Amino acid sequence: MTAVSEERAGAGLSIQDLHVRFSGARVLDGLSLAVAPGEIVGLAGRNGAGKTTTLRAISGLAARSGGVISLDGVRLPARPEAVARAGVAHVPEGRGIFADLTVEENIRLGIVRKVPAERTLRGALEEAFPAVVRLRGQKAGRLSGGEQQMVALFRGLIGSPRVLLVDEMSLGLSPRALRTAIEALAGLGRAHGIGVLVVDQNSRMLHEHCDRVHLLNDGRVRLWEDASDIASAYFA
Amino acid sequence: MGLALSVIVSGIAFGLLIGMLAFILVFLYKTTGVANFAVGNIGMFETFIVYELWKDGMGLWPAAGIGLVCSAVFGVLIYQVVLRPFGGSQANTLVRTVALFLLLAAMADVFFGRDQPYHFPSLLPSGGTKVGGVLLRWSDLITVGIVLVIVTGFVAMFRYTRTGLQFLAVAQRPETARLLGVRATRLSTIAYMLAGCLALLIGLLLAPKQLLFSQMMNPILLFAFAAAVVGGFTSLGGTFVGGIIIGVATDLVSTYLGSDLTLASALAIMLLTLAVRPNGLFGTAQVRRL
Numbered sequence: 001m002t003a004v005s006e007e008r009a010g011a012g013l014s015i016q017d018l019h020v021r022f023s024g025a026r027v028l029d030g031l032s033l034a035v036a037p038g039e040i041v042g043l044a045g046r047n048g049a050g051k052t053t054t055l056r057a058i059s060g061l062a063a064r065s066g067g068v069i070s071l072d073g074v075r076l077p078a079r080p081e082a083v084a085r086a087g088v089a090h091v092p093e094g095r096g097i098f099a100d101l102t103v104e105e106n107i108r109l110g111i112v113r114k115v116p117a118e119r120t121l122r123g124a125l126e127e128a129f130p131a132v133v134r135l136r137g138q139k140a141g142r143l144s145g146g147e148q149q150m151v152a153l154f155r156g157l158i159g160s161p162r163v164l165l166v167d168e169m170s171l172g173l174s175p176r177a178l179r180t181a182i183e184a185l186a187g188l189g190r191a192h193g194i195g196v197l198v199v200d201q202n203s204r205m206l207h208e209h210c211d212r213v214h215l216l217n218d219g220r221v222r223l224w225e226d227a228s229d230i231a232s233a234y235f236a
Numbered sequence: 237m238g239l240a241l242s243v244i245v246s247g248i249a250f251g252l253l254i255g256m257l258a259f260i261l262v263f264l265y266k267t268t269g270v271a272n273f274a275v276g277n278i279g280m281f282e283t284f285i286v287y288e289l290w291k292d293g294m295g296l297w298p299a300a301g302i303g304l305v306c307s308a309v310f311g312v313l314i315y316q317v318v319l320r321p322f323g324g325s326q327a328n329t330l331v332r333t334v335a336l337f338l339l340l341a342a343m344a345d346v347f348f349g350r351d352q353p354y355h356f357p358s359l360l361p362s363g364g365t366k367v368g369g370v371l372l373r374w375s376d377l378i379t380v381g382i383v384l385v386i387v388t389g390f391v392a393m394f395r396y397t398r399t400g401l402q403f404l405a406v407a408q409r410p411e412t413a414r415l416l417g418v419r420a421t422r423l424s425t426i427a428y429m430l431a432g433c434l435a436l437l438i439g440l441l442l443a444p445k446q447l448l449f450s451q452m453m454n455p456i457l458l459f460a461f462a463a464a465v466v467g468g469f470t471s472l473g474g475t476f477v478g479g480i481i482i483g484v485a486t487d488l489v490s491t492y493l494g495s496d497l498t499l500a501s502a503l504a505i506m507l508l509t510l511a512v513r514p515n516g517l518f519g520t521a522q523v524r525r526l
Contacts (some may be wrong), residue, residue, distance in 0.1 A: 059415055084417035096412035098405055108398075109405050112417035155416075 010073025019066035029219030035195035042206030045216035087162035099141025110155035128184035145172025249376035251483020255476035257460035266407035276453030277340035279435030311432020344450035356443035462506040468519025
């Protein structure tokens with residue numbers, strides 16, 4: 001009984017008291033956040049508030065000066081490649097598409113570890129992002145921004161991660177494409193028990209589609225419950 | 237005319253050797269972030285090992301086989317012992333490769349005697365055949381064949397294996413590759429292992445033509461640098477095109493204008509290419525769209 005509840009408490013991604021400094025300046029100062037399996041969580045904040053840094057600290061691309069980040073109750077390693085193998089996928093700022101490789105090759109690189117669920121997941125992804133299937137043989141650099149974003153999301157999910165981190169979700173997407181993409185993301189996450197942490201400046205979109213939205217300010221987060229309260233959220 | 241054609245054929249064979257060395261430089265540059273100019277001397281040192289085994293009475297082919305295994309180990313050791321530790325910036329690593337370059341030349345002088353240069357036996361058959369008045373040497377033809385096999389192998393690796401795809405990923409976006417679980421250290425180790433083997437191959441093909449001594453790789457290293465620049469320093473395929481251009485041109489120059497001008501002609505081609513196409517012949521092939 002105790003074991004079960006402990007497991008439940010630790011399931012998914014958990015960040016406690018995260019500190020990150022860049023040459024002395026405190027960028028993140030005691031940030032705590034959790035993403036449960038199947039949950040989609042939004043992280044909003046001003047330019048330069050540290051949204052990207054939060055994701056980079058989780059992935060190990062930014063060095064942390066304090067705090068504990070764990071996945072399913074196990075501490076995450078420090079090196080990015082080890083974090084990825086532990087089950088954290090990261091769609092980075094600017095999407096991280098390999099322009100000289102084909103769409104299919106980009107996606108193959110997302111299969112970080114062999115998982116039995118790969119085939120069912122691939123089917124679901126192909127249904128959610130039909131454009132990616134159509135563009136399979138194209139060089140990824142020739143795709144439009146929106147198409148590249150689809151490829152990046154597809155690549156992030158194909159490895160069946162426990163948690164997917166998405167930086168600047170709305171970048172380059174038309175409002176309609178954004179809606180399709182985030183609905184697909186939320187649906188797939190729920191169906192396959194993948195936690196999703198979405199960073200964006202578009203707080204209205206986050207409130208509309210996420211289970212919870214947090215606001216990052218002064219290196220910490222607080223729950224942002226009232227979607228209409230934009231002024232006090234940003235200028236408090 | 238027959239002479240010119242013969243010179244061009246042997247120039248292509250020599251050019252492919254240059255191209256192979258240029259390929260190693262660019263391959264290491266793209267996968268590990270540093271163009272290691274010590275690879276020339278790594279090949280020289282490995283060729284000396286094969287020479288010592290052969291001199292002690294071993295057959296040339298078994299000696300070359302053992303040399304190949306040693307080269308793979310040697311490549312791994314160089315990466316793991318000399319380059320990977322101390323981390324540091326790219327400039328730091330670059331300086332260490334220069335030190336390695338000098339150290340290997342000095343060590344070859346100490347270990348392998350001061351009566352250099354040595355005659356090195358050829359693995360390839362001598363003689364040749366005449367096709368329409370053009371002399372084709374067996375050794376040149378076999379060299380072309382060997383390089384083609386190696387290039388095909390690399391293309392197949394990049395296209396069909398997971399490791400090959402990861403090489404391309406690291407070369408394009410090292411940070412994103414790590415986010416996708418690519419272990420850069422492991423890939424760099426494999427890259428140096430392959431580089432060690434290819435460097436020995438260059439040494440074994442070159443030594444019979446021009447004697448074995450500690451400075452034997454210096455001219456071809458400069459040619460390879462010129463070839464890599466002509467091909468566009470980031471293009472893997474361009475290195476062989478650059479190599480053939482440099483190989484044929486320098487062979488023609490040394491035949492008709494005298495061997496004093498070979499190095500100057502290679503560098504002239506490099507500067508001319510940079511003046512006309514600052515990114516080299518294939519350096520702009522990268523597609524980019526925002």
